[in-house]
Amino acid sequence: xxxxxxxxxxxxxxxxxxxxxxxxIPGDTILFVAPSGYLKHDRMDLAKKRLEDRGYVTLQANDIxxxxxxxxxxxxxxxxxxxxxxxxxxxxxxFPGTGGYGTTRILDQLDYDIIKNNPKILIGFSxxxxxxxxxxxxxxxxxxxxxSPMYGLGSKGNLPPISDQYFWQAIENENPNxxxxxxxxxxxxxxxxxxxxxxxxxxxxxxxLSLINTLMGTPYEIxxxxxxxxxxxxxxxxYRIDRYLSQLKLAGKFDHVTGIILGKFTRRATEPPDxxxxxxxxxxxxxxxxxxxxPVLANFPIGHYKYNITFPIGxxxxxxxxxxxxxxxxxxxxx
Numbered sequence: 001x002x003x004x005x006x007x008x009x010x011x012x013x014x015x016x017x018x019x020x021x022x023x024x025i026p027g028d029t030i031l032f033v034a035p036s037g038y039l040k041h042d043r044m045d046l047a048k049k050r051l052e053d054r055g056y057v058t059l060q061a062n063d064i065x066x067x068x069x070x071x072x073x074x075x076x077x078x079x080x081x082x083x084x085x086x087x088x089x090x091x092x093x094x095f096p097g098t099g100g101y102g103t104t105r106i107l108d109q110l111d112y113d114i115i116k117n118n119p120k121i122l123i124g125f126s127x128x129x130x131x132x133x134x135x136x137x138x139x140x141x142x143x144x145x146x147x148s149p150m151y152g153l154g155s156k157g158n159l160p161p162i163s164d165q166y167f168w169q170a171i172e173n174e175n176p177n178x179x180x181x182x183x184x185x186x187x188x189x190x191x192x193x194x195x196x197x198x199x200x201x202x203x204x205x206x207x208x209l210s211l212i213n214t215l216m217g218t219p220y221e222i223x224x225x226x227x228x229x230x231x232x233x234x235x236x237x238x239y240r241i242d243r244y245l246s247q248l249k250l251a252g253k254f255d256h257v258t259g260i261i262l263g264k265f266t267r268r269a270t271e272p273p274d275x276x277x278x279x280x281x282x283x284x285x286x287x288x289x290x291x292x293x294x295p296v297l298a299n300f301p302i303g304h305y306k307y308n309i310t311f312p313i314g315x316x317x318x319x320x321x322x323x324x325x326x327x328x329x330x331x332x333x334x335x
Contacts, residue, residue: 019141021093021119023333024171026055028092031085032064032149034072036127037100039065043154044097050153059091071102078102079109086111086118093171098150099126104214107131112138121171121333124148126234126304129207132313134220136205142314142332144170145207145230145302152308162186162307170310170332178328181309183301193282195289195296197322200259201329204317206230208303213244216251225256228319228326230311232263232303237274241265242284249288259295259319261326263302295321 024030030051032044044065048058061081066073073081085094107130116139122131123146132143146152146167152159159167166181173179183192205222206212209231212222222229233241248254265281279287282298289296297319301307312332319326 019116019119019139020332020334021121021142022335023174024056024093024121027057029057029059029090030093030095031088031091032058032060033078033081033085033094033096034064034066034098035078035082035096035106035131036072036102037070037098038067038072039097040150041065043150045154046156047095047097047149047152047154050158064097070100071105072097072100075102075105075109079106082106083111083114086115086120089118091120093121093123095149096122096124096128096131098148099124099128099208101127103127103130104211107134107218107220110134115139116141123171123310125232125308126208127211129211130215130220132207133205133212133215133222136314137220137223140314142312144332145311145313146170147308147310151304160307162188162301162309166310170312170328174333174335175328175331178330181326181328182324183307183309184324186307188301188307190299192300192324193298194321194324195286195298196292196294198295199318199320199322200228200257200295201316201318202227202258204228204230204311204313204315206261206311206313207232209233209241209244210236213247216247222253224253226258228259228261228317229253229257230261230263230300230302232265234264234266234304235268235271236265237271238279238281238284241281242279242287245284245288254288254292257292257294259321260289260292260297261300261302261319262289262296262298263300264305266304295319297321297324
């Protein structure tokens with residue numbers, strides 16, 4: 001029965017999503033928003049300049065640098081600003097300035113009918129995972145797990161070549177036959193790790209692990225059946241990652257996935273050292289993923305890391321854990 005179930009999932013998952021935003025073309029208007037943490041002038045100004053140098057028009061609210069505790073404004077103001085972008089036909093893309101904290105506080109206040117009927121490019125990572133997962137669940141719209149204006153486009157060194165290539169390829173280029181993400185073509189400081197080889201196909205879903213866990217038991221809970229699941233995180237000790245993964249395992253979220261990509265699980269320099277008896281992060285991953293019988297690839301350059309490859313959420317992909325590549329099998333945007 002298990003194999004019949006997996007076959008049915010595989011066949012059904014080959015239906016490509018049709019709710020896609022238009023690809024960006026220089027001259028289009030991009031709206032900066034702050035639906036999560038508060039923004040910093042210097043980084044946002046640099047991101048603005050780089051986008052305008054590429055030919056884009058950028059807009060932002062007069063109060064975009066507002067601060068409400070650790071948030072980029074009150075819940076009401078953040079919702080108002082975010083929804084204004086979806087209502088304005090002149091806005092072609094919505095770029096949250098950063099992640100941080102706060103998207104989960106506003107998910108139940110968004111108008112998903114308006115979002116669904118006005119698909120636009122939405123980018124971001126970290127806490128923006130809350131928006132990606134909710135919009136995927138409620139609208140079936142393709143969104144983009146990408147570097148942010150503050151941590152990527154607004155960084156001093158700009159996007160490194162690997163991040164730059166896949167960012168613009170996903171949101172600007174026409175890719176009628178898809179494209180292959182192959183990190184081995186770039187000189188990276190760390191190698192990827194294959195826990196289990198083989199190939200797997202499915203819709204791409206995932207994001208920041210702590211946000212995935214936070215949304216469990218809500219209307220925006222992640223659906224992993226027949227899908228390729230990717231996860232990343234920052235500032236979390238192995239025992240905390242263990243706890244997050246055990247929750248997902250107990251909830252059945254690994255039972256019917258067709259492949260898993262583990263991104264960077266970055267540690268902060270300010271964190272206390274792990275206990276000498278602690279498992280390593282790799283040992284935690286081995287416990288959960290080595291015996292699933294599906295392709296599992298770890299240390300993929302995505303997440304809170306200097307290299308952060310863009311993943312289009314909601315499109316069909318094929319993971320090849322032996323070649324350590326991810327094939328995007330369809331256009332992530334429309335003309």
